[in-house]
Each structure stands twice: as structure tokens, then as C-alpha cells.
Amino acid sequence: MTEPYIQLKNVDKIYLTKTDAIEAVRDVTFDINESELVAIVGPSGCGKTTILKMVAGLVSHTGGTITIGGKIVDRPQTDLGIIFQDAVLLDWQDVLSNVLIQINIRGMDQSEYEQKARELLKDVGLDGFETKKPYELSGGMKQRVSICRALVHEPPLLLMDEPFGSLDALTREQISMDIQRLWMEERKTALLITHSIPEAVLLADRVIIMSPRPGRIVDIKKIDLPRPRRWDSLDMKFNEYTGEIRKVFQQQGVLALR
Amino acid sequence: MDKETIPQELLDQRKSDKFNELLRKRLLPVIGITIFLVIWEVAVRILELPSYLLPTPSEIAITMVERFHDLLQNSWVTAYEMLLGYFLAIAIGVPLAITITASKTFDNFITPILLFFQTVPKISLAPLFLVWFGVGTMPKVLVAFLISFFPIVIDTAVGLRSISPDMIDLAKSMGATKQQIFTRFRLPTSLPYMFSGLKVASTLAVVGAVVGEFVGADKGLGYMLLVANSNLQTALMFGTIVALTVQGLILFYIIQFLETMLIPWHITVRSGKEQEFGTM
Ligand SMILES: Nc1ncnc2c1ncn2[C@@H]1O[C@H](COP(=O)(O)OP(=O)(O)OP(=O)(O)O)[C@@H](O)[C@H]1O
Numbered sequence: 001m002t003e004p005y006i007q008l009k010n011v012d013k014i015y016l017t018k019t020d021a022i023e024a025v026r027d028v029t030f031d032i033n034e035s036e037l038v039a040i041v042g043p044s045g046c047g048k049t050t051i052l053k054m055v056a057g058l059v060s061h062t063g064g065t066i067t068i069g070g071k072i073v074d075r076p077q078t079d080l081g082i083i084f085q086d087a088v089l090l091d092w093q094d095v096l097s098n099v100l101i102q103i104n105i106r107g108m109d110q111s112e113y114e115q116k117a118r119e120l121l122k123d124v125g126l127d128g129f130e131t132k133k134p135y136e137l138s139g140g141m142k143q144r145v146s147i148c149r150a151l152v153h154e155p156p157l158l159l160m161d162e163p164f165g166s167l168d169a170l171t172r173e174q175i176s177m178d179i180q181r182l183w184m185e186e187r188k189t190a191l192l193i194t195h196s197i198p199e200a201v202l203l204a205d206r207v208i209i210m211s212p213r214p215g216r217i218v219d220i221k222k223i224d225l226p227r228p229r230r231w232d233s234l235d236m237k238f239n240e241y242t243g244e245i246r247k248v249f250q251q252q253g254v255l256a257l258r
Numbered sequence: 259m260d261k262e263t264i265p266q267e268l269l270d271q272r273k274s275d276k277f278n279e280l281l282r283k284r285l286l287p288v289i290g291i292t293i294f295l296v297i298w299e300v301a302v303r304i305l306e307l308p309s310y311l312l313p314t315p316s317e318i319a320i321t322m323v324e325r326f327h328d329l330l331q332n333s334w335v336t337a338y339e340m341l342l343g344y345f346l347a348i349a350i351g352v353p354l355a356i357t358i359t360a361s362k363t364f365d366n367f368i369t370p371i372l373l374f375f376q377t378v379p380k381i382s383l384a385p386l387f388l389v390w391f392g393v394g395t396m397p398k399v400l401v402a403f404l405i406s407f408f409p410i411v412i413d414t415a416v417g418l419r420s421i422s423p424d425m426i427d428l429a430k431s432m433g434a435t436k437q438q439i440f441t442r443f444r445l446p447t448s449l450p451y452m453f454s455g456l457k458v459a460s461t462l463a464v465v466g467a468v469v470g471e472f473v474g475a476d477k478g479l480g481y482m483l484l485v486a487n488s489n490l491q492t493a494l495m496f497g498t499i500v501a502l503t504v505q506g507l508i509l510f511y512i513i514q515f516l517e518t519m520l521i522p523w524h525i526t527v528r529s530g531k532e533q534e535f536g537t538m
């Protein structure tokens with residue numbers, strides 16, 4: 001068996017602020033295999049964003065080790081694409097340039113990737129909007145642009161921090177389908193952070209369940225459902241998975257028992 | 259949407275919206291000002307107010323035409339002082355703001371000093387500058403500089419800090435260098451704030467120049483205003499005030515024009531309803 005692509009071993013994080021120390025996550029150990037989509041669900045403030053940023057090398061960890069492809073993570077990683085809760089687009093550039101900034105900053109050949117950028121935009125239903133500015137787009141359209149930006153340089157790893165968090169329910173469903181489709185096409189290793197149990201079960205190969213702060217892993221569920229999974233054809237098995245995860249949260253006191 | 263498939267009513271609607279907008283934005287202010295001037299003119303004539311108390315608009319206009327040469331000549335003097343002070347404020351203020359936001363140490367060192375000097379009423383320093391630098395151009399430029407300096411530094415610094423942490427993380431994940439993060443992300447993000455400071459400062463700079471002239475000068479619109487005042491030439495005083503206002507407005511609109519050119523995405527420019535005049 002090959003080594004997992006991403007490995008976290010006994011990772012701790014304590015934030016030092018001026019007045020005190022906040023223990024965000026404690027003893028987090030998990031790995032993500034190549035081409036696997038792993039989701040993390042957990043209550044607000046349990047350190048999900050912290051874990052994602054530590055994997056990206058944007059936040060230092062205070063204990064344990066993190067490796068990507070066998071290499072220790074000790075600085076910002078660049079072999080990846082990130083999608084945040086907000087689209088964080090450059091207001092002063094049009095849609096196409098907002099995707100290509102990824103190529104531009106990396107000093108890669110712009111003309112070579114322009115086609116790829118246009119294809120991605122088309123794939124998420126944004127053809128015809130290439131020359132529009134972000135303020136001319138809806139929230140969901142902006143988030144789709146940021147998805148394209150995270151994929152255009154064909155990174156081996158995709159990190160998503162509540163990518164549907166600021167969207168309405170209908171748009172969430174559409175964009176989660178976009179993400180599943182793009183992921184199935186390219187089979188990137190992916191880490192998805194979400195508040196929503198159904199979204200985690202729908203998209204992930206495995207779901208990591210976290211406790212309230214300081215965040216620890218309380219369970220990891222393997223989701224054995226055939227793909228592509230669709231919101232309109234969810235079966236008993238899907239409900240079983242969400243029910244099981246729900247139960248774990250109830251035991252943690254995160255969700256009230258009925 | 260294809261041009262042909264847009265319903266004709268909508269196009270007509272847009273046309274009439276545009277016309278209404280033009281009417282509202284351009285015509286109504288002109289009508290308002292005209293009515294104001296007419297009431298002024300008629301009221302002064304009916305009440306037979308003496309000219310040294312309140313001249314009629316027509317009298318002011320005639321005086322301005324008669325003294326056009328003087329007004330223009332003195333306008334150049336004041337404009338020169340104002341612009342020199344204003345551009346000096348930009349030339350020092352913007353780099354200072356960049357340094358403040360780039361270095362925590364420098365920030366902690368300089369910001370308390372800045373905040374202290376910001377609360378000093380700048381125009382009260384004018385007499386001091388007269389003592390130090392005499393009646394030449396220098397003291398006027400200095401007051402104009404000081405008064406426009408703070409809005410520029412403060413708004414630029416706020417703008418440079420306004421970038422979201424996610425945006426910086428994003429840039430880092432692309433392997434952006436420190437310099438790239440600054441020029442490609444941080445600086446463009448700060449432009450709307452910077453321009454709001456520049457606009458406020460543009461209306462303050464003229465105040466600085468005039469106050470400098472009030473304290474001691476032998477030319478400039480501020481000087482002309484004082485001379486007209488001591489001769490009780492009230493119409494000429496009004497004429498000078500008009501010239502000063504026009505001067506301030508020209509600078510303001512030049513900056514506003516640059517703003518719409520440089521940052522067309524900025525929300526207040528798009529909706530066109532911001533008011534960023536400084537008051538002093
Ligand atoms: N830069 C920081 N400095 C100090 N404390 C921080 C910092 N970032 C996060 N924390 C703390 O660490 C804990 C975990 O934060 P994190 O943002 O990782 O949570 P999260 O699970 O992503 O929450 P949410 O679901 O609300 O986004 C929180 O208690 C938070 O207050």
C-alpha cells in the first residue's frame with residue numbers, strides 16, 4: 001500500500017494572544033489518501049479552519065507533524081488550490097483575470113492556461129461572463145469563480161473551507177454538485193470543511209467528526225455510497241450515515257437529544 | 259442577453275430613465291441655484307439693503323468681471339500654494355502610510371505622535387510659521403500641507419489594512435512574494451480609501467492656503483479678501499469667495515475624475531452618491 005498523501009500526526013495548536021493562550025485543536029491524527037475527498041464536520045470554533053490552514057502551511061502547528069507527499073509542512077504550501085467561505089475576488093479585475101491571477105502570480109504561461117480557465121468557467125455555467133467584474137455577479141457566481149481559480153493551475157490538492165457557507169440553500173446544492181463533478185473529473189486529493197452533515201456525507205469518501213474546542217477527532221466514518229451522488233436520489237443508506245454522525249454529535253452534547 | 263431579444267418597452271424605459279436622471283442630476287441643481295439667486299436679488303432690492311451689507315448677485319457678477327484680472331492673478335498665487343501643499347502632503351503622506359502599515363515597530367513609534375499632532379488645530383500654527391518663515395510662499399504651503407496631510411495618511415493606512423486575511427492567505431498559497439502581495443493585492447485594495455482621503459484633503463488644502471494668507475501676505479485671494487474687507491468692498495469680498503470656492507471645486511473634481519478612471523469598481527463611485535467634502 002502506498003503512503004497517504006497527507007498525514008497529520010498528533011497535531012496540536014495553541015494560539016497565543018496578548019492576554020491568554022487558546023488551545024484550538026488537540027492531538028489530531030488523520031490522513032488523506034491520494035484522490036480521496038475527506039470532509040471535516042464539527043461545531044463552530046472547534047478548530048476546523050485552523051486544521052485547514054495548518055495543512056496549507058498558513059498557520060504553524062505547536063505540536064506533532066504534518067506532511068504532504070512525504071514532505072514536512074513548515075511554510076505556506078503552493079501545490080494546492082484553496083476555496084474560502086467568501087470568494088475573495090479582486091474587485092478591480094474581470095472574471096477571467098480573477099481566475100488567471102493564479103497563473104500570473106506563479107509566473108506560469110498565461111496563454112497556455114487561458115483555455116483551461118475558459119473551460120472551467122464554462123463548466124460552472126459562467127461562459128459569457130469572462131469580462132464581467134465581480135460586482136456584476138451574484139454571490140453564488142462569485143463563489144464559482146473562486147472554484148475555477150482554485151483549480152486552474154491543476155493542483156494535486158484542493159482545500160475547501162466552508163465553500164457553501166455564505167450561500168442560499170438552492171445555490172449550495174448546485175455548487176456542491178459542481179464540486180463533485182469537477183472532483184470526479186480530476187480526482188484531486190481534497191479536504192472539505194463544512195457545518196452541514198448532509199453535505200459532508202454527500203461529497204466525502206470519509207467524514208471526520210470533531211469535538212467542541214479544543215477540537216479532537218471523535219470519529220471517522222467511511223461513506224460507502226456510489227458516485228455520482230445526487231441530492232434528488234438519496235436513499236436509506238444516506239440517511240443512516242447522517243443519522244450516525246448526528247448521534248456522535250449528540251453524545252458529544254453538541255446536538256440536543258430529542 | 260441578445261440585443262434583439264430585449265423587449266422594446268424596457269429599452270424605452272431605459273431611455274426615459276436616463277432622461278429623468280439627466281433632468282434630476284443636471285437640470286434641477288441649476289434651477290435650484292437660479293431660484294436662490296433670483297430671490298436674493300429681489301429681496302435685496304425690495305428691502306433696499308445697502309451694498310456694503312449685502313450686494314446683489316448681479317452686482318457681484320459685475321464686480322467680478324471688472325476685477326477679473328486681479329482675481330485671476332491672485333488665484334494663481336493661491337492655487338500655487340494650495341497645490342504645492344497638497345502634493346507635498348501626498349508625496350510624504352502616502353509613503354508614510356505604507357511604512358506605518360509595513361512595520362509594526364514604526365507604527366508604534368510614529369502613530370501616537372501623529373494622533374497628537376492631528377488634534378492640534380493646524381490653522382493655529384499659521385502665526386508661528388509667519389514668525390519662522392516670513393511673509394513668503396513657504397508658510398502658506400506649510401499650512402496647506404499640514405491640514406491636508408492627516409486625512410491622506412490616515413485614510414491610506416486604513417485602506418492598506420483593509421485587505422482581508424483570506425486574501426493574503428490566498429496570495430501566499432499562490433507563492434506570492436512580499437512585494438507581489440503589496441503591489442498586486444494590498445495596494446489596489448487600498449485605493450478607494452486612499453481616494454476618499456485625497457478628496458477630503460483637496461477641499462482642506464485651499465483652506466490652509468487662505469488661512470496662511472490671512473496671517474500675513476501681500477498677494478493671493480486671502481490677501482485680496484482682507485483688502486476688500488478693510489475697504490468695505492463687500493461685492494468684491496463675495497467675488498473673492500466665489501473664486502476660492504471654484505478653486506477648491508476644480509481640485510476636488512479633478513481628484514474625483516481620477517478616482518472614477520482608476521477605480522471604476524468602487525462602490526461609491528458607481529452609485530455616485532458619496533459626499534466626501536472635508537469641513538473646516
Ligand atoms: N488567529 C487566532 N488567534 C487566536 N485565536 C484564534 C485564532 N484563530 C482561531 N482562533 C481560535 O481558535 C479556535 C478555533 O478557530 P477556528 O477558526 O479554527 O474554528 P472553526 O472550527 O473554523 O470555526 P467556524 O466553524 O466557526 O469557522 C477558536 O476558539 C478561535 O477563537
Ligand SMILES: [Mg+2]
Pocket residue numbers: 048049050161
Ligand atoms: Mg472556520
